[in-house]
Amino acid sequence: MTDLLPGLGPWLACALAASLGCALQRLAGQGFGMVAAPVMALAAPGFLPGAILLAGLAVGAGSFVADRRAVVLRDLPPGFAGRALGAGIAAWIAARVVGTPALPLVVGGFVWLGVILSVAGLRLAPRAPTLFGAGTVAGVMGTLTGIGAPPMAIVYADVETRRSAATQNVFFAFGMAVSITALAVSGLIGARHLVFAATLLPVVGVTLLGVRPLAGRMARGAIRPWALGLAAAAATVLLLRSLL
Numbered sequence: 001m002t003d004l005l006p007g008l009g010p011w012l013a014c015a016l017a018a019s020l021g022c023a024l025q026r027l028a029g030q031g032f033g034m035v036a037a038p039v040m041a042l043a044a045p046g047f048l049p050g051a052i053l054l055a056g057l058a059v060g061a062g063s064f065v066a067d068r069r070a071v072v073l074r075d076l077p078p079g080f081a082g083r084a085l086g087a088g089i090a091a092w093i094a095a096r097v098v099g100t101p102a103l104p105l106v107v108g109g110f111v112w113l114g115v116i117l118s119v120a121g122l123r124l125a126p127r128a129p130t131l132f133g134a135g136t137v138a139g140v141m142g143t144l145t146g147i148g149a150p151p152m153a154i155v156y157a158d159v160e161t162r163r164s165a166a167t168q169n170v171f172f173a174f175g176m177a178v179s180i181t182a183l184a185v186s187g188l189i190g191a192r193h194l195v196f197a198a199t200l201l202p203v204v205g206v207t208l209l210g211v212r213p214l215a216g217r218m219a220r221g222a223i224r225p226w227a228l229g230l231a232a233a234a235a236t237v238l239l240l241r242s243l244l
Contacts (some may be wrong), residue, residue, distance in 0.1 A: 004195040010043035012236070014196075015203045017234075018055055022207040024227045025172065026063045027214060028165055030149030031085065032056055034114050037146045038234035041107040042241070048103060050193030052146035053180050055200045060173030062208045067166035072159075075126050075167055076174075079152070082132040083175045085140015091182035094144055096111045098188055107145045111235035114141070114150040115228050122154045122196040130155050135171065143179035148172065 005011060017039035024031025033056060038051055064071070097103050124130040134151040142148025152171050156164040183189045 004192045006044040009094055013043040019203050019207045022059045022204050023211045025059050026211050030153050032059050032177050033146035034231035037107050038111050038127055038238045041104050047196050050189040051196040053176050054197030056146050057176035058201055058204045060169050063169040063171055064173050070163045070166035071170050078128040078131040079135040079171050081173055082135025082140040083093050084178050086136040087143045087182040089179045090140045090143030091186045094188055095186050102199045104238055108235045109238035110141050110145045110147050111231050114147050115232045117150040124155050126155045142175045148175050204211050
């Protein structure tokens with residue numbers, strides 16, 4: 001069983017990061033991967049990227065079910081198509097970096113890319129071409145690291161909070177499923193990823209229930225700086241530890 005789970009300390013760190021990331025994902029439509037990925041890369045790198053994608057699937061699906069009536073259905077097909085393309089590209093890359101010293105650098109670099117995209121102030125209207133393009137970039141980022149939200153967040157920056165979060169959570173859940181499939185086909189998801197992710201599911205469930213009263217009441221702007229700051233700090237520590 002020791003090969004299927006990290007030690008208690010690393011597991012607790014991952015569980016805490018998963019809980020915080022889950023809360024941010026539920027309330028704002030982004031945040032799970034940006035918080036959980038760098039912490040997991042520091043505490044339990046051997047379980048990336050499979051475990052975080054499996055846990056992320058539960059986070060996205062649970063968040064979608066809670067706000068499914070606010071989803072903008074017409075936006076889904078082009079975003080889904082882009083996400084599938086990006087996942088295929090990322091699976092090819094992952095086969096070459098998973099289990100190597102390059103993986104923490106990839107994770108840390110993508111976290112910082114996500115932070116930069118989130119604070120750059122870019123605005124793109126949610127039209128078919130932009131949704132496809134954002135979905136493709138999100139597919140690459142999300143499959144490699146679990147961080148696929150920032151490109152889609154740019155497209156939904158000016159959309160009403162609840163509709164934005166709900167629709168992004170659909171993309172997030174679909175993206176996790178596609179990414180998991182792509183990695184499984186490439187032989188990069190095994191029993192250890194499944195077991196570790198399963199132990200995080202109760203944490204995800206409790207968090208989704210716990211933040212439910214806050215949904216619709218808390219503006220994205222209130223929690224966004226904290227999420228980005230935590231993600232940037234964790235990514236910086238990860239990069240420094242990998243380089244020094």
